[in-house]
Amino acid sequence: MNQDEAISTMSETQQVLVIVGQAFDVEAGALTGPRRTANLSNARHAAMWILYEWMGLSLNETGAVLGGRDHSTVLYGKRQASGYLACNPRFRAKMTSIRNDLRPTLKRELPELPPAA
Numbered sequence: 001m002n003q004d005e006a007i008s009t010m011s012e013t014q015q016v017l018v019i020v021g022q023a024f025d026v027e028a029g030a031l032t033g034p035r036r037t038a039n040l041s042n043a044r045h046a047a048m049w050i051l052y053e054w055m056g057l058s059l060n061e062t063g064a065v066l067g068g069r070d071h072s073t074v075l076y077g078k079r080q081a082s083g084y085l086a087c088n089p090r091f092r093a094k095m096t097s098i099r100n101d102l103r104p105t106l107k108r109e110l111p112e113l114p115p116a117a
Helices: 003-008 012-024 028-032 038-054 059-065 071-087 089-106
Strands: none
Touching: 012 028, 012 038, 012 089, 028 038, 038 059, 038 071, 038 089, 059 071, 071 089
């Protein structure tokens, strides 16, 4: 089974974690773990934003997907990602890449990213 076939058998939330992990060069499983390195935190914040904004999960549901994190942690991470999207071109480029990778995987259209500041 190739990687595309493996991804197609996963739930949508698992697919998001795999694609975010690939974009940030971290293991998908690390997104649900306790480590807090800068790159891993940025990836986790991106996943929080995507799960909440694009997938429509609640703060509590997003936290559950990401290892049982509290809703306030998800809210903080989502706000961090929004700030990065507004003023960090590297983060924005990764999110654009993730969006392009997710669209065919999820087989639906995703909203555009919010405008940069």
